[in-house]
Amino acid sequence: MAKKVKAVVKLHIKAGEATPAPPVGPALAPHGLNMSEFCSRFNEATKALKGFKIPVDITVYVDRSYEFKLHQPPAAQLIKKALGIEKGSGEPNKIKVARIFRSQLEEIAKQKMSDLNTDNLEAAQKTIEGTAKSLGIEIIS
Numbered sequence: 001m002a003k004k005v006k007a008v009v010k011l012h013i014k015a016g017e018a019t020p021a022p023p024v025g026p027a028l029a030p031h032g033l034n035m036s037e038f039c040s041r042f043n044e045a046t047k048a049l050k051g052f053k054i055p056v057d058i059t060v061y062v063d064r065s066y067e068f069k070l071h072q073p074p075a076a077q078l079i080k081k082a083l084g085i086e087k088g089s090g091e092p093n094k095i096k097v098a099r100i101f102r103s104q105l106e107e108i109a110k111q112k113m114s115d116l117n118t119d120n121l122e123a124a125q126k127t128i129e130g131t132a133k134s135l136g137i138e139i140i141s
Helices: 024-031 035-049 075-083 102-115 121-134
Strands: 005-014 053-061 066-070 098-101 137-140
Touching: 005 024, 024 035, 024 053, 035 053, 035 066, 075 098, 075 102, 075 121, 098 102, 102 121, 102 137, 121 137
Parallel strands: 098 137
Antiparallel strands: 005 053, 053 066
16 A cells, blocks of 8 residues: 655755755654655755755655655756856846857757756757746856
């Protein structure tokens, strides 16, 4: 018999830096989870992705057990890291802050495929291109 789900909590937590302090503590405390155990498991699972905020879905069961599913970092963060820029343009249609090659976009699209709602690499790449354009990044071949 399947466990009964009590709640699903969705958070964005810095990779390898989860602590019982906000935002983790206040989100999980009402469900009675062992926060230090969750934080150590999360930090261990995300230590390779330091520097990113990782989206995580935490499924809490009635018996206070839990499972968590990690997602890839947001596309905008992956693009900014690949280009070494801190932030995008305030006016992306007028001011361009960087240039990115289609090959770089393809690598990011491959990394994000599990989180996107497509199995087609070209469609995923177009999604990532849209994110890059909204950051004020010029796409070059």
